[in-house]
Amino acid sequence: MSVARFNERFDQWAATYDETVTDPTGEYAEVFAGYSRILARVADEVALPPGSVVVEIGVGTGNLTRELLARGYRVIGVEPSREMRQQAKRKLPDLDLRDGDFLHLPLSDERVAAFVSTYAFHHLTDEEKETALTQMAARLAPGGKVVFADTVFASEEERQACIEEARRKGHVHLLRDLETEFYPTLPVLETLYRRAGFAVSFERLNRYVWLSTAVRR
Numbered sequence: 001m002s003v004a005r006f007n008e009r010f011d012q013w014a015a016t017y018d019e020t021v022t023d024p025t026g027e028y029a030e031v032f033a034g035y036s037r038i039l040a041r042v043a044d045e046v047a048l049p050p051g052s053v054v055v056e057i058g059v060g061t062g063n064l065t066r067e068l069l070a071r072g073y074r075v076i077g078v079e080p081s082r083e084m085r086q087q088a089k090r091k092l093p094d095l096d097l098r099d100g101d102f103l104h105l106p107l108s109d110e111r112v113a114a115f116v117s118t119y120a121f122h123h124l125t126d127e128e129k130e131t132a133l134t135q136m137a138a139r140l141a142p143g144g145k146v147v148f149a150d151t152v153f154a155s156e157e158e159r160q161a162c163i164e165e166a167r168r169k170g171h172v173h174l175l176r177d178l179e180t181e182f183y184p185t186l187p188v189l190e191t192l193y194r195r196a197g198f199a200v201s202f203e204r205l206n207r208y209v210w211l212s213t214a215v216r217r
């Protein structure tokens with residue numbers, strides 16, 4: 001099965017995605033709380049010289065991409081959903097945007113300085129996450145970075161509490177995501193980075209989202 005298993009979901013969401021991430025009252029409000037601040041934080045965390053090649057995976061409608069371009073990086077965008085690519089191209093017509101996903105990176109001999117992503121890594125199973133991180137490590141020189149922000153649970157108990165709360169509140173879309181996508185726990189994620197050859201640190205950015213900053217050993 002292709003790892004872009006959520007393409008249909010994102011093709012359907014693409015046209016209204018930017019409304020969802022800025023809606024302070026919808027069922028995803030806590031997931032996207034501080035969305036603009038989170039994207040800016042991720043772009044700042046890259047902290048590499050302008051002109052460095054930064055590969056952004058799962059660009060969606062291009063909101064993080066805009067932050068990365070503003071910091072002078074040479075961005076290569078990777079996005080499996082056709083409709084999302086169209087939305088991103090509408091905002092950023094000159095963007096180097098390629099069809100691909102975490103496990104099928106459409107790269108040739110580019111010297112990649114960092115891989116960056118927001119709200120997307122949880123579409124891979126934990127096993128696939130380790131494979132993807134190992135492939136990224138192979139493309140990075142020592143000191144190269146992986147900077148991701150995504151939903152992570154501090155523990156299984158925290159995951160179950162969020163699922164129960166979503167059920168109680170009737171947040172059917174959030175509940176579906178929590179039950180069908182692959183949000184890792186922090187200890188598991190730390191192990192995956194370490195096994196792939198990274199030193200990693202974590203910082204909580206809102207109730208759901210954690211920043212992971214990983215440096216290739």
Ligand SMILES: C[S@@+](CC[C@H](N)C(=O)[O-])C[C@H]1O[C@@H](n2cnc3c(N)ncnc32)[C@H](O)[C@@H]1O
Pocket residue numbers: 003004005006007010021057058059060061062063064078079080081084100101102103117118119120123124
């Ligand atoms: C919730 S959106 C996040 C978009 C954007 N990064 C942001 O922060 O707003 C998740 C994106 O990841 C993409 N995606 C889903 N599965 C993926 C995969 N296996 N590899 C790469 N991207 C994937 C989706 O098509 C979608 O555009």
